[in-house]
Amino acid sequence: MRIFSPSNIAVDFGKTLKSNEFIAMLRREVLDSFLRSRAASAGATVIPALVTAIDLPPSPTAPYTIHYTLQNTYRRSLAVDVVIGADGANSRVAKSIGAGDYTCAIAFQERIKLPDEKMAYYENLAEMYVGNDVSPDFYGWVFPKCDHVAVGTGTVRSKQDIKLYQKGIRDRVHHKIKGGKLIKVEAHPIPEHPRPLRVRGRVALVGDAAGYVTKCSGEGIYFAAKSGRVCGNAVVKASEGGYKMIDECDLRREYLKIWDKEYVNTFRFLDLLQRVFYGSNAAREALVELCGDEYVQRMTFESYLYKKLAKGRVFDDAKMVMNTIGSLVKCNILGRKMEGLIL
Amino acid sequence: MQFQAISTTTTMASFSPLTRFTPTPSSSSSSSSSASASHHSKPHLLNTFLTLRPRPRPSNTPFLLFSPLKASADNGVGTAVEQPPQAVPDPPPPAEAVGTNGSIGGGAVAEEVKEEEVVVVSGFVDPKWVGGTWDLKQFHKNGTTDWDAVIDAEARRRKWLEENPESSSNENPVIFDTSIIPWWAWMKRFHLPEAELLNGRAAMVGFFMAYLVDGLTGVGLVDQMNNFFCKTLLFVAVGGVLLIRKNEDVETIKKLWDETTFYDKQWQATWKEDENSSTSKKE
Numbered sequence: 220m221r222i223f224s225p226s227n228i229a230v231d232f233g234k235t236l237k238s239n240e241f242i243a244m245l246r247r248e249v250l251d252s253f254l255r256s257r258a259a260s261a262g263a264t265v266i267p268a269l270v271t272a273i274d275l276p277p278s279p280t281a282p283y284t285i286h287y288t289l290q291n292t293y294r295r296s297l298a299v300d301v302v303i304g305a306d307g308a309n310s311r312v313a314k315s316i317g318a319g320d321y322t323c324a325i326a327f328q329e330r331i332k333l334p335d336e337k338m339a340y341y342e343n344l345a346e347m348y349v350g351n352d353v354s355p356d357f358y359g360w361v362f363p364k365c366d367h368v369a370v371g372t373g374t375v376r377s378k379q380d381i382k383l384y385q386k387g388i389r390d391r392v393h394h395k396i397k398g399g400k401l402i403k404v405e406a407h408p409i410p411e412h413p414r415p416l417r418v419r420g421r422v423a424l425v426g427d428a429a430g431y432v433t434k435c436s437g438e439g440i441y442f443a444a445k446s447g448r449v450c451g452n453a454v455v456k457a458s459e460g461g462y463k464m465i466d467e468c469d470l471r472r473e474y475l476k477i478w479d480k481e482y483v484n485t486f487r488f489l490d491l492l493q494r495v496f497y498g499s500n501a502a503r504e505a506l507v508e509l510c511g512d513e514y515v516q517r518m519t520f521e522s523y524l525y526k527k528l529a530k531g532r533v534f535d536d537a538k539m540v541m542n543t544i545g546s547l548v549k550c551n552i553l554g555r556k557m558e559g560l561i562l
Numbered sequence: 563m564q565f566q567a568i569s570t571t572t573t574m575a576s577f578s579p580l581t582r583f584t585p586t587p588s589s590s591s592s593s594s595s596s597a598s599a600s601h602h603s604k605p606h607l608l609n610t611f612l613t614l615r616p617r618p619r620p621s622n623t624p625f626l627l628f629s630p631l632k633a634s635a636d637n638g639v640g641t642a643v644e645q646p647p648q649a650v651p652d653p654p655p656p657a658e659a660v661g662t663n664g665s666i667g668g669g670a671v672a673e674e675v676k677e678e679e680v681v682v683v684s685g686f687v688d689p690k691w692v693g694g695t696w697d698l699k700q701f702h703k704n705g706t707t708d709w710d711a712v713i714d715a716e717a718r719r720r721k722w723l724e725e726n727p728e729s730s731s732n733e734n735p736v737i738f739d740t741s742i743i744p745w746w747a748w749m750k751r752f753h754l755p756e757a758e759l760l761n762g763r764a765a766m767v768g769f770f771m772a773y774l775v776d777g778l779t780g781v782g783l784v785d786q787m788n789n790f791f792c793k794t795l796l797f798v799a800v801g802g803v804l805l806i807r808k809n810e811d812v813e814t815i816k817k818l819w820d821e822t823t824f825y826d827k828q829w830q831a832t833w834k835e836d837e838n839s840s841t842s843k844k845e
Contacts, residue, residue, distance in 0.1 A: 223730050225720070225722075225723060225724060226719060226720045226723040226736065227723065227728065227729070227730045227736045228736045228737075228738060229730065229735055229736060229737075230737075277767045312758075312773045317832075321828075340732065348730075350724075351724065352724075352727035353727075387727060389655070390727060390728075390729055391727060391728075391729055391730055392729060392730065393729035394729050394730075394733075395730075395731075395732065396727075412825060412829070413828060413829055413832065414830040414831075414832070415828075415831040415832065416831070416832055418832065434825075475832065475833075479829070483829055484824075486824060486829065487825065487829075490825040491822075492760045494821060494822075498722070500724055504720070508739075508740060508741070511716060513737070545745075546740075548748075549706070549740060549743075549748060550740075552713075552748065552752050553713070553716060553720060553740075555720040556713070556714070556717040557717050557718075557720055557724065560717065560718060560721045562718065562721055562722055562725065
C-alpha cells in the first residue's frame with residue numbers, strides 16, 4: 220500500500236509483508252452472499268425479508284416477536300427467545316431496544332472502471348491519501364476491486380462537504396484515473412464508537428449495529444464477523460446447546476466481557492493514533508514520515524493481520540517513541556512556519 | 563494559469579512598498595522590513611530577487627526569514643512567469659478559482675492548457691526542486707549545505723501544496739525525505755532560542771521565589787533545597803514553565819485530558835447502564 224502525505228510525499232507501506240501476508244481488499248456484494256450461503260449450509264434458516272418491528276417481551280421468559288414483510292407484501296411474525304442484531308449502522312434492532320445513538324462518519328465511494336494500462340498499476344497496490352483537501356479527519360483511498368477501482372473518502376465533522384472532499388481525492392489521483400468510467404456511487408454511515416447499550420434483555424448487538432469500528436483505519440468487517448461469532452458462541456454456551464433459557468447477565472458475561480477484554484485496547488490505541496495524527500496537515504506529514512520506518516510497518520502489520528496489539532522489543536519501542544516525538548516536533552515546526560507564510 | 567495569476571498578484575502586492583511588511587507577526591520584523599526597505603527602493607523587481615539570493619543571513623533570527631522567504635517565493639514563482647509566455651492568456655477564471663478551493667476549477671483549466679503547449683508541469687515549480695526532491699547542491703553556503711534554507715524551502719513547498727493540492731503522479735513522484743536534514747540543524751534553529759527563553763523564565767521565577775521564601779521564613783537557599791516541600795514547588799515551577807507557555811495552553815491541556823478519557827467513557831457506557839439498572843430494579 221502506498222500512503223501519500225498532503226504534499227504528496229509517498230511511502231511504500233508493506234515492505235515487511237511476507238509472501239503469505241497481504242492487505243485484503245474485498246467486494247461486499249461477493250462477501251455478503253458468501254456468508255449467507257455458508258450460514259445456510261451450516262444449518263441456518265435464511266428468510267429473505269425486511270424486519271419492520273420487534274416487540275419486547277412482557278416477562279423474562281416470554282418470547283420476542285419479530286414482525287417482517289416478505290416480498291414487500293406478506294406480513295409475518297416470528298417468536299424467538301434470543302435476538303442478535305447484526306443489521307448495520309441503521310440498526311432496527313438497536314432502535315427497538317433503545318440502545319442509544321452514536322456519532323457516525325460518512326464514507327463516500329465511487330467505483331471507476333479504468334483503462335487497462337492504468338488498471339495494471341493498481342493490480343497489487345492500494346493507495347491512501349491524507350490531507351485537508353481529501354478529508355479533515357479521515358483519509359481518502361483508491362482501492363482496487365478486481366477489475367475496477369474504488370476511489371473514496373470519508374469524514375465525521377463535515378458531512379455536508381463530502382462532495383468537495385470526493386473532488387479533492389479525484390484531483391489527487393487525477394492522472395492515474397484519467398479516462399476511467401464511473402460505474403457506481405455508494406455512501407454509507409460508519410459508526411465512530413459503540414452504542415451506549417449493546418445488550419439488553421436477550422437482545423445483543425454485533426458489528427456495525429454495536430459500533431465496533433476502529434478509529435484511524437475505519438476497519439469494521441473483521442470485528443463484525445468476530446463479534447458475531449463470539450456472541451453466537453456465548454448464546455450456545457449459556458443456553459447449553461439451546462436447552463436452557465438465557466438472560467442478560469449471561470450475554471454480558473459470555474459475550475461483552477470477553478469481547479471488551481480482548482479488543483478494547485486495540486480500539487483505544489487506534490483512537491489515540493487518530494487523535495494524534497489526523498488533526499492537522501503537519502501531523503499527517505509526521506504520520507507519513509513515521510510510516511516509512513520499517514519497525515513501524517512491521518508492528519502495524521502484525522497488529523493488523525493478527526488482530527492483537529503486537530509486542531515488540533522494548534528498545535525498538537523506545538526508539539519508535541522517540542522517532543514519533545521527533546517527527547511530530549519537526550512537522551509541527553514546519554507547520555508553524557507555514558502559517559507565517561504568505562505565498 | 564492559476565499559479566501564474568497568483569504569482570502576478572503576489573508580486574504586485576509585495577511591491578506595494580514597505581507597509582506590506584510592517585504588520586508581520588514578530589518583534590524582529592522591524593529588522594526585516596529595514597532589510598527589505600533598501601531592496602524595495604530599487605525599481606527592478608525581478609533583478610532585486612536575483613541579487614537578494616546570495617546575501618548571507620544571520621542564523622538565529624527566525625523571523626528575518628520573512629524577507630528572504632518572500633524573495634525566494636517570488637523567485638520560484640517568477641520562474642513560472644518567465645516560462646512560455648503563451649501560457650499567460652488565462653487570467654479571469656483562475657482569479658475566481660483562487661477564491662474557492664484552489665485546485666478544483668483552476669487546476670483543470672491549467673492542466674488542459676498546459677498539455678497543449680508545454681511538457682506537463684505540476685503546480686509547484688522551483689529551480690531547486692529537482693526530480694521530486696530538493697537538490698542539496700543548490701543550497702550551498704560557504705561550502706556546506708545551508709540547512710535553514712532547506713527547511714524554509716520545504717515549508718514553502720508544503721504551504722503551496724496545502725493551498726493548491728496537486729495530483730500525485732507516477733512519473734514525478736515526490737521522494738524527499740525530511741530525515742536528510744540533520745537533527746542539529748533543527749535544534750540550533752528552533753530548540754535553542756526557545757530553550758533560552760524558558761530557562762530565562764525559570765531562572766527568574768526561581769530567584770524571586772527563593773528570595774521570597776527566604777524573606778518570609780528565614781530559610782536560606784541551601785536549606786530550601788533540602789526541604790521536601792520546597793523541592794516539590796521547584797518541580798512544579800519547572801514543569802509549569804515547560805508546559806504552559808501561553809495563556810491558551812491551560813485550556814489546551816484541560817481539553818486534551820477530556821479528549822483522552824472520552825472514548826473510554828463511550829466504551830464503558832454499556833457497563834454503566836448495567837450498574838444503574840441493577841440498582842434501580844431487581845430482576
